[in-house]
Amino acid sequence: MELLRGFEATGEGHRIALPVSAQHLLAFLALHDGGVPRGAVAERLWPDCTQRRAAANLRTALYHARLRGRAIPVESPGQWLRLAPAVRVDLRYARRSARQVVAGLDRLPVSCDAIVDDLAAELLPGWEEEWLTLERERWDQLRLYALEGLAHQLCDAERYLSALQTALAAIAIDPVRETAHRIVVEVHLAEGNLASALRSYQHYRSFLQRELNVAPSPKMTGLVRNLQRM
Incomplete structure (x- = not known):
């Protein structure tokens, strides 16, 4: 079962078509390795429904998950639900x-x-x-x-290109996170690309000012302090 990049359930090399309620149920169970009590599953998946309606919705979702997704077995020991340990x-x-x-x-x-x-x-x-x-x-x-x-x-x-690409992947997740931007500056400095280091710092400083009206930390500024005096 795939949860990253989007939901997809497969079995024996074939994609399994599931209704949305069954997708939500399987994804929820996949996020809780040890299993979850039935009542808690119903409450979390259908928080706006009455207890009776949520329980009925759970039974329906479980029926479809077991009917169409036999390659992804759901176990129900006692009043708990969990994915079978063999499910990847x-x-x-x-x-x-x-x-x-x-x-x-x-x-x-x-x-x-x-x-x-x-x-x-x-x-x-x-x-x-x-x-x-x-x-x-x-x-x-x-x-x-x-x-x-x-x-x-x-x-x-000294694998600088890979280091930069990895740091930029972190920035794409959280653009305001300073530690990732700091790594970009550090990589440029390690390569000897002083102008690139200063430019990366200045871009981040402008971005922070525009988005949050704050300045980079002294630790970040200290990386390029000497460059700014040149």
């Missing part, structure tokens, strides 16, 4: 990879493109469900730290 969910693998990057890779792969692509992927884009808000924030924070950590490692290894 892309987000789980991406989270594991991100945590490994945050901890520091023992050895950088020849190409980090696949890692960066997964970390740059948004969780269920286009879905506006309230229960996704916290899960998106968790994923965003994890992948931001992973991208920044990877960019630092690439810079230390």
